[in-house]
Amino acid sequence: MNHKAGFVSLIGKPNVGKSTLLNAMIGTKLSITTSKPQTTRKKILGILSSEDYQIIFLDTPGILNPEYLLQERMLDFVVSSVKDSDVILFVVDIKNDPTGSKTFEDERVKKILDEATQPKILVINKIDESTPEVVENLKNVFIKKNIFTKIVDTSATMGINISQLIKEIVYLLPIHPKYYPDDQLSDENERFFVSEIIREKVFEFYRDEIPYSTEVEIEEFKERQTGKDYIRANIVVERESQKPIIIGEKGLAIKKLGKIAREEIERFLEREVFLELFVKVREKWRSNPNMLNRFGYKVEDND
Template sequence: MSQEPFRSGFCSIVGRPNVGKSTLLNAFIEAKLAIMSDKPQTTRNRILGVYNRPGAQVVFLDTPGIHKPHHKLGEYMNRVAIGTIPEVDVVLFVVDGSVPEPGEGDRYVAEVVANSGRKTILVVNKMDKVKRGDWYAVLDAYKALGDPAVRHPEPRPGSKPIEWLDIVPVSALEHKNVDRLLDLIVEQMEEGPQYYPEGMVTDQPERFVIAEFIREKILQLTREEVPHSVAVEVEQLQRRESGTVYVGASIYVERDSQKGIIIGKRGAMLREIGARARQDIEEMLGSKIFLELFVKVKEDWRNKESVLRSLGYREE
């Protein structure tokens, strides 16, 4: 009896900001790899997640939301997201089904995907927020993004249609229909090698993941301009003889007023950020940690390429 060939390949998760791409990646991997919040543009870097099952491996690339950039960091995020598309076997174009009709951002991403010529699955997320009677109307509205005439009010010569491999309604948050989507993705993969060893779920270094956990708590606890003005750098990560791990991290903001918000009255906000982040970090490392946070001002850091590179925002 012949053995089925091992299937493997790469799959990019793209869409506009805040459609649930990171939640979907975490649902695929059944582990917390990408941070989540209700703030747009939460993901800033490409996040790699490895999905393993008997006879198959899929390497997912979660990407920043494709958006109209207002600074160099935004330009970097767009290049990272769009740059993954030509590298993969399958593209998951994720949209927010709780919004009844696609917007300008969805149309722009659809055009990028269409021009890539890659096999594409339309994933309509957040269907748990849609009334059952409205499902067909929502799915039809987003399905129409495959038509160039829908993406462009005025005809655009050379604009290509998208022939969806499938259109899959899901709730990544409630893990509904995620297994069906995974089966469909695996079916599209061809015979290939096992790129990453069994048990490995990401290629991100510990310092990067820890910094993202800290930034997630800031996103959850602050409002207005502060979340988008924050970067986190883990400067020290040391295992001590006692078995505890010392983590020293700097939180960068752009103005003194933002520094005051992060620290809070008598340090209350900074302590809460640390307490929440510590739980995730200890779960990941499997050790007790001592977390020390410092808040520093780097004026207009999102527009300074040298600072962006030093904080890890550099293209591979």
């Protein structure tokens, strides 16, 4: 009768460690992570179940100033996630914003937090890269502002205070039966996670604008009773000039990308796969509504 369950949005500026924090709380790698901002583009749902509670986390893209339609859709994912939530985790990177001024002077951040009536937890992340004095100063700043129900300092990469954060979340959740079976970790299928793994490797492997201009589309996914599963994926770029960069001289770059992506996919699926990668050009796909809908950047209207 006292079982708790609810939806918890992880929001914040780009590259503050939201996805790493989600993975730390879930206890497995669900959301892709790289050192580059804007790695997360969609709302990723992750489920943490126990006998007494179930937390449905919504990992969201970073709050930014949209420069093209894809980024507008990414911001829409943040807003819709907040509307769907029982609790909000606002994550700030103390290493890059020790006073909080860069984050909380952002008009979009202010608007989202002002309009959200749910309990809000401020998560001060990356404390392993700061000092106790700086952490304490930032805490005091936000205690005075009275925006947040609770403030928790963490290091997602080091696992510091993760269990404490989970306790604070559970305390704020409503009494409710489980939404999902105990053994379910997400609502996404294997195809989605395979495409995200390949995209993660693109972010890690290529520089400058290339990662931001690419999308990964799974064209074929065959599970086989005998032999390796077959996966055919397209790496979509915006311009013809980007295609040879992805492929590399004599195809060496895409071969290396395919190898590291395949190894990660096999770890995730816990079975062997045969992965084929192809490069397709779709002009200005990031500003094309039809292409964005096809790639899954469509925010459902729940009203």
